[in-house]
Amino acid sequence: MGYSGFKVIKEGLFGQKGWKPVWRDPAPKAEYDVVIIGGGGHGLSTAYYLAKEHGITNVAVLEKGYIGGGNVGRNTTIVRANYMLPGNSEFYSHSLKLWEGMEQDLNYNTMMSQRGVMMLCHSDGQRDYFARRGNSMVNQGDDAELLTPEQVRAEAPMIDFDNVRFPIYGGLMHRRGGTARHDAVAWGYARGADTRGVDLIQNCEVTGIDIEGGVVRGVQTTRGAIRAKKVAIVVAGRSSQVAAMAGMRLPIESHVLQAFVSEGLKPIMPGVISFGMGHFYISQSDKGGLVFGGDLDFYASYAARGNLPMKEHVMDAAMTLMPSIGKAKVLRSWGGIMDMSPDGSPIIDKTDTEGLFLNCGWCYGGFKAVPGSGFSYAHLIATGQHHAPAARYRLDRFRTGAGLMDEEGTGSQHNLH
């Protein structure tokens, strides 16, 4: 069923009775061409692009809870392509282009709002580093501007420039970056996949992966066994457990990342702003809530909730950077489980088991990757070949040392990225 303003008015006149279910709730079939484990943003977009780009529609997405219930529904909704290193640079560039056409492609308003992402720098060295990063972005065909402090002030007058521990030396502005409505992204892809015949199966937990002679045969689930020619793992937050069903031990450590939203306020924040001397970034939702976050709690966790020290650090950083938001009140805080990889960059690859594919390690960058990850993963699953923008997301790079993408420069300690 197509969505449009006309349709909204028509249904308004007739009591909203005509709206159909956005997706079906089919019972799992005995066999599929492709079984995707994980009904989060990446799994849903993978299913969508398998159907749309490759015509593969005999596909099931198995979700142990509800569609979009993982990190796609509990992030700070930021979309950007401001990476520095080869691999990430081309991947996120491609993903951003998909974001820009998403609403028309999906016929679903995901509220992609390109109001800019501005990262602040607080020393000459940091500014030079941002210049290097900005130049990588422009080399890749994306947009970047190195702003002077005066330009930063013009963009974001709520920042304190006069009484600060770490003065602002400038900022790296990425105007095509911004935010989107996170749940809508999951629902839009779910609807698009469902419409093309993909079975979205909720409340279906995978309990085993069937492998015979090095070839994948299907999965065991809480709703019975399902045979499949290909099985694609895409379960951020549970990657280690699901991969273990196929005998794999992944370079992943799970960590909690907290985020916060304030009560609704009249518009004050122009776009996304991130502080360079502490862990703090912020934007404002269309509803008026300040949406902000910081860094990991730094200890391995599957609890999807955090503790006070990082909460307080985030508020500390907020108060030094923009004390005009001091009287905004935190309404809700939550946590997501991050697949932290040893270089802070993800993995989209085949595995040693024929027909079994792996997509994991998005750290806390998974939301902006939703379209690109699904597109590239679908390409790999459908063709057996790496999609060019994601070709460097290989699992073996840690063993060989070739093509590491350590944007933070913090090395192989998982929680430092």
Next chain:
Amino acid sequence: MRLPCPICGERDRREFYYQGDAVALDRPARDAGGAAWDDYLHNRDNPAGETRDLWHHAAGCGAWIVVTRDTVTHAVSGAKLVGAKR
């Protein structure tokens, strides 16, 4: 969150630096080969449940400790110095 430092007693999490899985204690020999080093540096059991991980009492006595902890409930069941017999 609070952790039991074997030297100082129970202390706030703020006093500790976190490194990661206690597998880091089992350093391979220099010539153990690429796979062994890959396992040591990168690959993790990453259990959803009981784990042993490494913390440094950086703002306290300076001890590195192995904490036995549940990654789902955050319950802490014990801690000992890394030098203690494993």
Next chain:
Amino acid sequence: MRVIKPTGTPLTFTFDGVQYRGVEGDTLASALLANGVKLVGRSFKYHRPRGIVTAGSEEPNALVTIGTGPSQEPNVRATTVQLFNGLEARSQNAWPSLKRDAMAVNDLAAPFLSAGFYYKTFMWPKAFWEKLYEPIIRRAAGLGALSGEANSDTYEKAFAHCDVLVIGAGPAGLMAALTAGRAGADVIVADEDAVMGGRLLAETFDVDGQAGADWAADAVAELAAMPNVRLMPRTTVTGAYDQGTFGALEEVSRHVPRSDAPRECFWRITAKRSILCAGALERPIAFPNNDRPGIMMASAVRAYLNRWGVAPGKAVTIFANNDDAHRTAVDLMDAGVKVAGVIDSRADVAALGDYPLYTSGAVIGTKGRHALDSITITHAGGTRELRTDCLAMSGGWNPTVHLTCHMNGRPQWDDAIQSFVPVEGAIPGMVVAGAANGQMSTAACLQSGAQAACAVATELGLSPVADVPSAEDDPYRIEPLWQVDGKGRKWIDFQNDVHVKDIKLSAQENFRSVEHMKRYTTQGMATDQGKSSNVVALAVLADATGRGIPETGTTTFRPPYVPVSIAAMGAGSQGHGFAPKRLTTSHHASVARGAPMIEAGLWYRPSYFPHPGEATWLESCNREVGYVRNAVGVCDVSTLGKIDIQGPDAAAFLDFVYCNTFSTLKENRVRYGLMLREDGHVMDDGTTARLGADHYVMTTTTAAAGQVMTHLDWVSQALRPDLDVRFASVTEQWAQFAVAGPQARELLNSVLDDAVDGDAWPFMSCGPVSIGGVKGRLFRISFSGEHAYELAVPSRYGASLFRLLTAQAEALGGGAYGMEALNVLRIEKGFITHAEIHGRVTAFDIGFDRMVSQKKDCVGNAASRRPGLLEAERPQLVGLKAVDPKDKITAGAHLFVEGADPVSANDQGYVSSVCWSPTLGSHIGLGFVADGPNRMGEHIVAVDHVRGVRTLVEVCHPVQFDPEGERTRG
């Protein structure tokens, strides 16, 4: 309307500019109701007129802005603001006025603005989202406004510890606190209200033969007298965290005009045990047009009446599905307020007094534009309209389970009370008592509070005694009633304007999971987080999807329980409070010389020392470089990390942490060391001096001093416990100064007690010296490529030594130099800093691969041998020189072969450091180029898109000045 004469001091306040009177002890809400103000706000989406619904922190409607200027605080619940003289409150989200709000037009369009309508439209044309639709939506959205000015109030943070934290001071909490306190436990009692007592203040029950409020006052007095009990009124416990940690927000002086005390204090409370006595919250009933000002919770009507002497109406009606609400009628009548009728949904129920009772009844419609005028009801006898200006509703009570959910606990459905109750053990160490645990009578609350305290006190090794007073013990009888059919919208989430039809639509569109429903309709996402509405919404969803409520499940309550200001949780960090400042011993002298001090991590270091007549920093920098190249310069290098390392195995230890060898270093000699991370990349570099057979002193970079110390602890304790070595950071114990330049020795010999000469003090030597009788250390090392030393003295002599050295240097035609000159000097010599060793480079990348000794193991050795880290095509360190010396090179530029498009596919590397070299008369730099060592002499282009600079540069050896090192050794 005030029906009981108040005893408190009269106060005046304003709401929307109109002055009103209240009394001490009022909340803003009680004072507004006393003045007959019913319309206090507008709803979020449809801008419908809304009034006060509750008497507590669960209030969804009565949000106001208080204060002006930087003290302006939006989204404050009128029900929790303690009234003070001069309080200025304003309504929000209405323009031009609360009564005549232009955005109320939204309500006319409501048929088209159903749940999630925005996902289905606003997509065309593509560019219109950011330019048209979104700006309109954003302007319309939001509740109150921030002032835009920096916070000017004081906030505070504090820690507290106790044996037992009692959360909530109603009958259960007070009883728990008394029992634990009398047993000798260290108790903290926290309650969100200014006055402790909870529902005892709002009801007319007796406890122990006296009025409940009086019993509560006596209990509070007894607790206040106990030295082991700390009472924290106006303190809301906002979150439950691991190992007995709680967050709590205390309103310290928000209610005190012009106070010097902090406005709020955010507490971190650590408790061995906790007792949750947070009570219960009454929930509304979803009947048609149930949102008019004047319709409120029955418990709130009793609270305003019994506690504040205020009747919210002249002719009150009551609509309920339980016995409890009948008390409202009795209390009102006792106070002389007319009760126009009690509509009870149950068939078999008797009146408690002389009021009209309508059994099997329901309210099916309401009227009144800005305040309630009348209601239409059905009942066993038919349909009729009742004139009423206040409708008290009660759909039953929801235990306040929120804190028990903060660690992922899921409450369970209890059929008897038709609500969710906490599961045991949801928070380790916490016991739940009273109404929060589903105990609904006063007697049961008192009893369970005492029991809980006995249980935890016993666990703590105390001997508690339960001494429980008598109180009412009426059964709590309720029949489920969630929604009433009828024409008109049946509101559930008052603030977010979610009504029954929205939830049904979400089910119709297959958003059947409770989480989907919440996210699709925004139910429970307003500032009250669905405190009173969530259970109703669940029941409606359960009905719409043909499931029971338990199967439908719940959403998750997450911290904080009430909204917490960022300023409170971030107290102390505004402005310079965010991070400590580290100052060198020469700081004040540098400032006195006019040096701009720049941040280097937590340290401040002088950028340059301006002289009169110098117009730019570059002129000063060039002069200072000249000091070092031509005479002598002095620079404070104390910020570098210094680690004293001693023990019989100190040498073996250093061999293990550095990739090169230190056991072969002779005493009184210094060696440059490169330290790797275990993953084979460079962690840090620095020089380490051997002061004795078993005694070294290591230097680290300023940035990595802490990381290296942690690393050494790790290696020593975890990887090499076999080595007998001890070390300590001595960074702050020693002030250290570089003395560099051709006349460095001459300067030194003018200050040292015993002169140094070239034979005894060759390059890379070190040893003890004496300056005016003070014992110091001298290292002949150089970060400038000149004949240079670093002289260290105990920190207390640092300031005077800096003065002495700079004075002597100036006498020799030199002087102090800052970070800018230091940077130029090191780039001319190809010395690296963290601009080069930025965490992604290996020893191979910086041309130091041969330093990684293969004769021994060290941290990072094995991983550094990975094939991918030794590929020739990796970007490797080179020097860069502008082909036209006047052409500026910029750091962060990327490098391209001449003629190649500056795009990613052609990227050859990047520039890491740049300077104008006054020595070489050229712009020069350091950078990384693919296969760099084999490209010496090649011309390449440095492209800096973001600065708009392109420079043709020559690839050269990193050491561009004095490549033979003659000046260093000379």
